[in-house]
Structure formats: C-alpha cells, structure tokens
Amino acid sequence: MGWVEHCIWWHVYPLGFTGAPIRTEHDAAHRLRHLEAWLDYAVELGTSGLLLGPVFASESHGYDTLDHFRIDPRLGDEEDVDHLVTACRERGLRVVLDGVFNHVGAGHPWVREVLEGGPDGPLADVLRVDWSDPAAPRLGDFEGHGSLVALNHGSPQVVDLVARVMTTWLDRGIDGWRLDAAYAVPTEFWAQVLPRVRESHPDAWFVGEVIHGDYAAIARAATFDSVTQYELWKAIWSSLVDGNFFELDWALQRHAEILDSVLTSTFVGNHDVSRIASTVGPEGAVLALVVLMTVGGVPSVYYGDEQGYAGVKEERLGGDDDVRPSMPASPGDLAAWGGDTFRRHQELIGLRRRHPWLVRATTTATSLTNTRYAYTARAGDEALHVELDVTDGHRAVVRDDAGTVLFEYRA
Template identity: 30%
Template sequence: MDCAIFYHIYPLGLLGADRSNNFTAAPVNRFSELHIWLEHMVDLGCNALYIGPVFESSTHGYDTRDYYKVDRRLGDDTALIAFVEKAHELGIQVVLDGVFNHVGRDFFAFKDLQEWGKHSKYTEWFSNVNFRKRSPLKDPFTYDTWAGHYELVKLNLANKEVRDYLFGAVKKWIDTYKIDGLRLDTADVLDFDFMKELALFCKRENPNFWLMGEVVHGDYNRWVNPFMLDSVTNYDYHTPIYESFNLKDFGKISETVEEDFGPKGVYKNRALYSFVDNHDVDRAASSLKKPEHLFPLYLLLFTLPGIPAIYYGSEWGFEGRKSLHSDELLRPSVKRNDLGKLAKHPKLLGAIKQFIVARKSSEALVKGSYQTLLVTGQYYAFSRKSDNKTVVVVVNASNRSARIHIPFKEPSAMVLTDLLSPEYSLTSDKTGLYVEVPPCWGRILCH
C-alpha cells in the first residue's frame, strides 16, 4: 500500500441512505450503484479504496449495532462480496473502516446491560460502567464514551471476550469479503495492546494485510512500527498546507515537511496517509480563500511524501463545511452521472489525472527522500530523490507567471523535463535552475 493512490468514499452519504436505520426493513443493495465509481477510480488513476463504515449501525455508521452484518441501507453480504470482487478485477485494493473503540446503544451487549443491569453478563464489555450514577440518557448507570457522546459507548478492549468477538468479525471480513486492509477509527484513543494483538491476528490471516490508524495528534511512531500499524492519517499536513496558501507563507508547510520527512525527519522512513480533505473536515474548495489554489494544492498532495488520497467529489471541486452539530454537508449524496452539472471546477479533474500520471511515472515521488530547496511567500520548491532519479517540484501560488531561481546545485549539469508539460525542459548550471512557472500552477521536473 505504500505505493497506493487512494480514493475515499463515505457510502451512507454518497449513496443517499436514510439517516436512521430501520432494523425491520429489508436490505437495499446500494453497493451495486458504486460499481460505476470503481470505473471512475480506474480512470482517475487510483488503485486503492478506503470505504466505510459499512456494517450495521443506527445512524452515521460509527454507532455500530452488528459487526457481523452489512448495513441493510447498503446491502448484504452478497452485495459487498460482489463489490470487492469487482474492485479487485479492476486492480483496486479495498480498505474498510474498523470501528473498535465504541459501539452504538443498539449493540446487543449494551441492550442486555440496559435490561439486566448489574446482572448482565456483559457488564465487563464496556469501559467504566458505574451503577452509582445515571447517564445523561437516563440509564441507571454511567459509562465511558467517545468524546462525551453518550450515543457512542466505549468498549473495554482489555476484555478477552470483547477481543475475541471483534477478531471473529475481522476474520469474517477477511475470509468472506476478501478485504485488503482496515482503517482503525479513533486509533489515537485505542488500547495499544489491542492494536498489537489485532496486527498479529490480521498478519496471520494475510501477511500483506494493511492497517492504518486515524490519529490526529501525537508522535506517529507510537502507532506506526513493526509491532502495530502500517500507517496513520497525516494530520500534520492539514493546517499548514492551507495556511501556506491562505496566508501567502509557504514556510508553514515546508517547516512541517522538513521536520517530518527531511534528512533528519522523524517520519522519513514512514509512509503516512495524506489528504487535503475527508468526511470529518471541511472540503478543500471551502478551505482555500482562492479557488485557483486548488490546482497547486493537489499538485503538492501528489508530490510531497505520503500515500495520497482523494475524497469523493473533491476532484470536481465540491464545497462543504461541517457545522457545529453535523457533518452532513461533508458527506453529500451524489449520482455519478450528475457530476458534470455539479462540478464547481471542471478543469480540476484533468489536472489531478496529470498529477497522478506524473506520480506513477516517478519512483522518486513515491519513495524518494525530501529536501527543501526554496521557500518564499508564494513560491515553494523541493527535491525528491531515489536511486539514480531526481525530481524537482516548483509551485507558484501567485496569480502571475514567474521566473523562479531555484538553488539546486549538482556536481554536473542535469537536464530536467517537466512531467506535466514534456515540451518544457531545462538544464541546471552552477547557479541552479531558472524555472518559468505559470500562475497557480507548478512544474514537476524529472531527471
């Protein structure tokens, strides 16, 4: 997966599923509507899909009711199996959401606890159950939650019965659906021993199984190491990359990348999951002050170190901001055939395709080292190097064409060609490079 280019789908939103589940209703096979999206991913150049949540839940998917059953609003086992088979036929690996920190209040063990109280055999399945107090939802007991949300009941992952139950579900997902990996929801608050045991379990089932954790803050090396996860969400990029454009200060992102992936970078040997938006944060088009900056923004996503991911719809410039009480505007229902009419920035799709082609053609962009070459308010240049390959990336965020001097010095003259416009090439000299860059665009110069 280190070489993957991800597409990210939040299926309950994309497919227009009912917000609340009706547990007496028959399954509705909405997975079949996603097959056309798989073809779009191939056309775009993506070879991996992160999709979720997909298992039975009460509302938004993260309040799980049954880990062993596909959410009836999306389909059933047969529908999910067919979807993953189609993805694999097209060369797309599939990563599902694994929501292990908490469950919804409709989860069978919590319903039993509500009914039987202290006499329930599941009292130890949940974290810090206290029968001396009442919950805000009027249960005759309190319990730990995720972030104070009492609809999300925290599991006791130190309990062997809980682990066995969850690992049994994961085994079904691997054996029945043939998935290739999991994204661990709220991994930053998951029990570390649980994640280590989960990693061992998954690697025994499939040595190539990929585990990525949702981690916002902290030292990512605590999660990404030989004993636990393969990757985590790289939120280090998220604020600085937007500040770089909105504040006209590329020092914001360059300092972060240098600290993370430079010669002394703390994550320079890690492949972290990179993104500019997702189902939890504002859309890229709503985060930039100038919409024309979408083009250099995505150029950076595909040239900086990391495993890049595109959130569905953002390749057309979809807008959306989260509100105080809802993420609904980040997770819209979309019909694939309507996208031409809905596209806010119709030229962005073609540009992203170019960036993906460039990335795939260069090992240096996928696995190469990183070094900052130039940082100003609106210009940013860096190199990526692998064995015998060198790429120099230059970004111009201004609204004018610019001739930018890059202090790129090599022992001998080097001819570099722009992967985005192959007719453009230049030769380095003792003073470096003088690069002509169009407004709100960049060069990916390859030797």
C-alpha cells in the same frame, strides 16, 4: 505488503455517496450497486484502490455500529459487498474497509445485555461502565457523544471480537482496514489484535486514524502499517491560506523524519474536514494536490475533490452533510464544470504513478519565502523539482532532473 506502496486511494463515504437516509427513517436498498457504476471512473481518475467509509449496520452516520458482521440495510447485504469486491478485483482496485472499534452505537445489543446483566454479568467488562452505583450505572462514551458507547479495550472479549471481525471480512476478500479513532484506543490493544489477524492475512494493511502526537512511536507501539498524516494536511492548507510556506516546509521536514519509521497515509480532504476547495479556493486546491502527489506517503483523494466540490464542515447536528454529498447515478451525469479539475487530478495522479518512488521520497527546500516555495523530492538517485508560488495568483511547476516540465499550472 509491497502493494501498498503503489496504491493511490479514492476515499468514499458510502452512506453519503449513495444518498442513503442518515437521520430520517431508514429503508433497505441495494445502494452499493450505485457505487459499482463509478468504479471505471475511479480507474480513469488513476486511483488504484477504494477506501470505503463505514458499511456495517448502524444507527445513523455509520460510526455508531450495531453489528460488525452485517452490512447496513441502507446499503444492501453481504452479497452486495462480495459483488463490489469482485468488481473492484476485475479492475485492479484494492479495497479497504472502515473499522469502528473504539465504540459502538447506543443501540448495540451489548449495551442492553451489559446493563441487564449488571457488574457480575457475562459481558460486564466489554464496555466502559462506572458501576459505583449499580442502580444507576454510567456508560463511558466517545468524546462526549452519548450515542457512541465506549468499548473496554482491556477486555479479552473485545480483543476477540475485533480480531474476528477483521479476519472475517479479510477472508471475504478485502485488503485492509482503516482503524477509526485509533488515537482513542490504547496501543496495547492494537498490539494484541493485529498480530493475530496477520497470522492468516500477512499482506493486509492497517492504517490507524491518528490526529496528533508522535506518529512513529504510536505506529510502532500499536503495530500499525500506517497512520493518517493530519499534521501535513493542516500545514498544506494553512500555508496556502496564510501565505506562509515556512509552515509547510517545517511540516515536510518532520514528515521526512516520520517516514523513516512509518509510511503515512496522506490526504488533503476526507469525510471529517471541510473541502480543500472551500478552505483554500479552487486555485489553491490545485497547489495542495501538487504537494500531495509529490511527497512521500500513501495518498488518497476524497470523492468529489477531483470535481472541485465545495463543502464546509460545521459543529452541529448534520454538520458533516455538506462534505458527504450524494453522487449522481453515473459519472456521465456529472456537471461539466468539474472537468478541468478532474483532468488536473488525472495529470498529477498519472505523474505520481509514473514515479512510484515518490512514496518514499523526502523533500529538501531549495528556495523559501512566505509566498514562494521550491523543493526537491528525492528517493535514492531519483528526484523531482517542485515550485509553488502564491505571490500574485497561483502557480505550480513540477520538473524532472533534466529540467523537463512535467506539470504546470497558472491562475
């Protein structure tokens, strides 16, 4: 599975990207074809893979699945996915899908069948249900969301379903799975499912969404290939907001230890958090990207960040909309103001691709104060030297071992 070490993902939330209705009345449209118009843009950006949010039939935002074997009609059909995968292949882009296997939508057929069948029914064990009062069974949910009904991961039927879903779409040409809310699922469940899937797809990549805890131990127990590096994400933006590079240095020391065991999935933006440009400002966002592209891990760029998009996540109904916007019909319709940010992304992604050893690099601080931080990223005999400074404005420099400036930014 060496291909992963050369991958830089463009992370897209399809329902938002294509302007599909989320909470209003649903329609049926071939919106995935809209995304195809952006594949050359992803290549021009320098990314080498498409990390897709949910595409399966769901009730609203995609994480309330109704059918894991059917494409959401708002996005199209199975032929549209096949066409998208083929179009990605033609451009050398890998494809990973978002697997929501901790829970299903309240309208999933299993919910009705379980409740109708009762505690002795054929599907009684596929959901988490409190049957203590058979006349009023209580469904388990995900983090208090009644619309998200928790699967029972101790059920062999659930193991079989998830293994079958994963294998089905890998057979259709995708390269791997992002495992949503993997932190809420027992590691023993993944350890049963993933080896079965790897029997027919040994090169598939499985990245678990893990927010906190012992990343290496979780990945080892679950047999994940990778986990999301939320600790590093938090340290990057927080150190810039607070003017405290000691936090970033501590996180990078821990990051180095984690990399000894598992190749993490790194990011400064995704569909669940406020835009990096809103959190640290557009100048700080450049420094955040410098860190992302010069430390170990498999990096991803969340769509729109490469244009300097702003957006704040709020804890309310529809509070994700601002960070999951629709994109115009084609890249040619983008506003000109995002051009500088796009070019800086190209520069730093290009630097990353010219130094592929960075995927395994660990860092050592060479100078550290609250507002100035210099570190060396090293793997074997290879090294890059990075300087960040927010003392008076924002400054970043990346040099090679000979002292040649490879990237420079001042604001």
